[in-house]
Amino acid sequence: xxxxxxxxAALLTATxxxxxxxxxxIPALTPVPGIKPGLSNIVTLFALWTxxxxxxxxxLLCRVVLGCLLTGQVSAILYxxxxxxxxxxxxxxxxxxxxxDRLWVLSVFSAMAHNLGQILxxxxxxxxxxxxxxxxxxxxxxIISGAFTxxxxxxxxxxx
Amino acid sequence: xxxxxxxxxxxxxxxxCAAVTLLLPSGGSTVGIWQRGELxxxxxxxxxxxxxxxxxxxxxxESIVCVEPGSICIQSAxxxxxxxxxxxxxxxxxxxIVCLPERxxxxxxxxxxxxxxxxx
Numbered sequence: 001x002x003x004x005x006x007x008x009a010a011l012l013t014a015t016x017x018x019x020x021x022x023x024x025x026i027p028a029l030t031p032v033p034g035i036k037p038g039l040s041n042i043v044t045l046f047a048l049w050t051x052x053x054x055x056x057x058x059x060l061l062c063r064v065v066l067g068c069l070l071t072g073q074v075s076a077i078l079y080x081x082x083x084x085x086x087x088x089x090x091x092x093x094x095x096x097x098x099x100x101d102r103l104w105v106l107s108v109f110s111a112m113a114h115n116l117g118q119i120l121x122x123x124x125x126x127x128x129x130x131x132x133x134x135x136x137x138x139x140x141x142x143i144i145s146g147a148f149t150x151x152x153x154x155x156x157x158x159x160x
Numbered sequence: 161x162x163x164x165x166x167x168x169x170x171x172x173x174x175x176x177c178a179a180v181t182l183l184l185p186s187g188g189s190t191v192g193i194w195q196r197g198e199l200x201x202x203x204x205x206x207x208x209x210x211x212x213x214x215x216x217x218x219x220x221x222e223s224i225v226c227v228e229p230g231s232i233c234i235q236s237a238x239x240x241x242x243x244x245x246x247x248x249x250x251x252x253x254x255x256x257i258v259c260l261p262e263r264x265x266x267x268x269x270x271x272x273x274x275x276x277x278x279x280x
Contacts, residue, residue: 035255073241075261105166122258127197128265133184134255136177143170143177 009047009055016043016063017070024071035141038111038149040067044088045107045153049100050160053092060084082121087114100157107150111142184270191232191250193225194265202269205230218262225266232266234259 019039040063048056064080091110098106115138123131161169189206192199195216205227213235214225221238234244234257244259256267 075239076241076243079260102163102166108166108170122260125260126194126258126263126265128194129197130267131256131258131265133270136180137255139177140174140181143174147170 005051005055008051009059012043012047012051013059013062013066016040016059017066019043020063020067021070024067035138035145037145038114041087041107041110041114041146041149042153042156044084045091045103045110045150046156048088048091048095049103049153049157053088053095056088056092060088078125079118079121083114083118086117087111089113101154103154103157104147104150107153108143108146111146111149112139114146115139115142188269189230190269191266192269196263203227203232205232216262216264218264221262223259223262223264233257234264234266237262 017040019042023036023039043063044056044060047059051059061081064077064084068074068077068080087110090113091106094106094109115135119131119135119138123129188204190202190204192202193214193216194200195218200216201214206229208227208229211226211228214227216223216225218238223237223244224235226233226235231249233249234247237244237259239259239261241261244257244262244264247255247257250257250266250268252268256265258265
């Protein structure tokens with residue numbers, strides 16, 4: 001059983017990594033930078049739902065570290081994790097409260113946690129608290145993309 | 161809660177966020193450049209007639225900011241990620257140019273007496 005989970009987690013990490021790399025090549029969808037579809041969140045959610053929290057954490061950490069190494073942006077690890085960890089943490093916490101057909105709702109909450117975490121990190125690193133005024137703008141994109149990635153994850157989970 | 165209710169709730173949050181974004185006072189054409197939370201300078205982009213560059217040093221490296229009539233962008237930066245360079249020009253109502261490795265923020269100032277009076 002454990003071997004099966006390790007294999008599944010490794011496959012999911014590879015999938016997330018590919019999504020992460022492809023997404024990095026897509027030019028910005030909107031004139032407002034900082035807004036991304038967050039496709040690898042589909043994998044994180046799927047891992048959380050099917051394998052459990054610790055496995056999802058492992059997949060997330062491997063994806064972020066390997067993704068940042070592969071794209072040559074080692075300094076982006078901190079920034080990626082400042083979004084990814086709160087996002088996973090919140091969905092892990094709330095997981096028990098949502099049935100499998102409300103996975104997209106969970107995803108929206110985790111996207112919002114992602115926005116908040118990254119803005120907190122940017123504020124801390126640049127020591128510029130006024131960056132908080134961009135939170136509403138980021139939340140709009142977070143809610144929309146969170147709903148879409150959540151629906152994608154929900155559909156995959158349903159077909160298991 | 162049903163799917164519909166959740167969707168309605170999130171739509172309301174989106175509307176609220178949009179309202180907050182639109183209602184925040186936007187302050188004309190003046191941008192500010194911060195490093196480590198310290199305001200380095202302010203530039204009124206409408207008053208710029210000739211393009212010029214600014215050099216912002218940071219721990220041995222430097223960023224080159226390109227100021228043109230009506231626009232501003234980071235032309236080059238001594239870091240690997242180049243996120244701020246790829247951000248391109250600063251747009252009113254858009255996200256600020258943020259360079260995490262060199263702790264630089266470039267954004268539009270808000271009107272006097274508004275939020276900037278509070279946050280400095």
